[in-house]
């Protein structure tokens with residue numbers, strides 16, 4: 001037997017048993033329920049065996065967390081294995097392929113965890129006889145504080161923990177998380193909670209559980225195009241057999257592909273859209289600019305309020321509550337001005353060029369899905385970082401999930417982490433969610449020092465209404481990881497690059513674990529150049545898919561959201577005005593910047609450095 005593997009053999013008679021696994025193989029690539037068969041059994045029979053196997057392992061507790069039962073794979077042992085199809089939810093092996101298949105699986109368990117699970121299972125019931133290769137029948141004692149107890153964190157072990165792939169942690173969840181993985185929603189549901197509480201991990205596990213128990217396609221999507229690809233590798237460790245039926249794709253890419261497949265004509269032309277806006281602004285600024293001088297504010301009013309909410313008439317525009325943008329008050333007359341001077345001419349210009357912007361594409365997809373729903377409906381649609389969606393995008397994902405009151409839609413996000421302007425209340429989207437909202441409260445990502453620094457940032461929430469319940473924010477979260485490092489230092493503008501290089505070099509964190517997270521693309525490009533000149537290997541964050549890369553990742557907070565890094569380096573401007581000296585528009589921008597800084601810093605597990613830029 002391969003070293004570090006444990007076999008549990010059912011000692012009942014007759015052998016092999018008919019309605020349960022004949023045993024378990026537990027080792028570095030995971031837990032496998034073994035079933036002897038002559039031919040592939042009926043799906044319902046296999047489902048029964050899976051249920052029995054999951055029941056046997058449910059409740060194996062390590063510290064404060066439990067093994068996630070659906071992580072096990074059902075392995076059929078046959079005289080001669082058959083090829084399993086895409087929709088299959090089991091592995092089929094024979095004496096020749098078994099070893100290779102077991103060793104080829106991605107799902108990782110540390111030797112300690114594998115041994116612990118095996119001895120726990122054997123200790124619970126006399127049904128199983130345990131054969132271990134590492135001859136260590138007794139489980140190591142687990143401290144009450146769990147896997148990351150302070151005593152464990154002296155230097156050598158700390159290094160080991162940091163080096164461990166994040167994904168291994170996903171094999172064990174806490175009670176609240178596991179409850180949400182198993183909860184039956186029967187309709188669109190909302191999963192929220194501050195940064196690092198494991199929302200995405202729970203969502204990926206819900207997908208994995210679905211995939212292991214049902215046929216049919218799954219979708220994981222997000223506003224940011226890079227994020228779904230980043231989480232795909234995590235999902236594949238949870239449900240490797242579902243690789244071909246789980247799509248991980250940004251919403252815009254999904255939508256354009258869908259419209260092309262349906263032969264719906266469209267001309268997405270972002271350059272034409274930018275041009276239409278700047279021409280419109282040249283005339284509109286004389287009037288609209290007296291309300292707020294920044295053209296980007298008005299571009300956002302069109303993109304995220306008027307078109308983003310699917311508003312088509314001035315009357316409708318006059319009636320809405322401009323959630324998250326109420327500091328700049330637009331009364332009826334002002335809204336009429338915005339509509340006539342800004343929105344209508346913009347729309348007109350786009351029409352003249354026969355061009356569409358992203359909002360038009362979203363509207364077209366909704367229209368198409370209303371007329372002709374998907375031929376093969378998704379079994380589950382997960383939307384991550386939902387706080388940055390527009391209302392129309394929310395309506396679209398609801399339609400993608402079937403559009404009904406029982407649509408299998410899971411919306412995951414946190415209003416405090418909104419990094420795009422504008423806002424809405426979930427209730428505005430018309431998606432029936434009442435009673436299907438859940439909040440996670442324990443932060444697993446940030447060490448104490450990082451959390452202490454980030455929680456002081458005043459990041460307001462303009463999105464969540466949580467069924468009317470009070471919000472739950474970062475400063476209220478419990479943390480499990482002690483220690484960490486946080487430093488902020490004032491830096492002169494012309495010295496920012498040199499200070500950043502100095503801070504990165506001085507941190508002694510490997511490049512592969514570092515992200516430099518900026519507010520703008522320009523800043524990101526500048527830092528890339530400075531770091532590269534200093535001999536530091538760099539890569540743009542939007543090319544990062546979560547795999548190990550021996551380079552510092554550099555990019556904007558929009559690209560970093562949803563991700564984890566050991567260390568984050570970030571620069572921010574020291575405010576030159578006090579809060580009461582700011583104009584209404586500047587206060588909106590300051591709120592958004594605070595949320596962006598909070599998102600940037602909460603990407604870090606162990607280490608943050610903040611350069612406070614002063615002139």
Ligand SMILES: Nc1ncnc2c1ncn2[C@@H]1O[C@H](COP(=O)(O)OP(=O)(O)OP(=O)(O)O)[C@@H](O)[C@H]1O
Nearest residue numbers: 166169173174195196197198199200201444445562
């Ligand atoms: N029960 C747990 N035990 C240990 N680590 C965990 C647990 N749950 C989540 N984690 C780890 O915590 C980190 C944050 O998880 P995740 O990305 O799911 O959080 P999130 O709530 O989606 O965060 P954000 O909103 O900031 O993107 C990940 O590295 C994840 O592997």
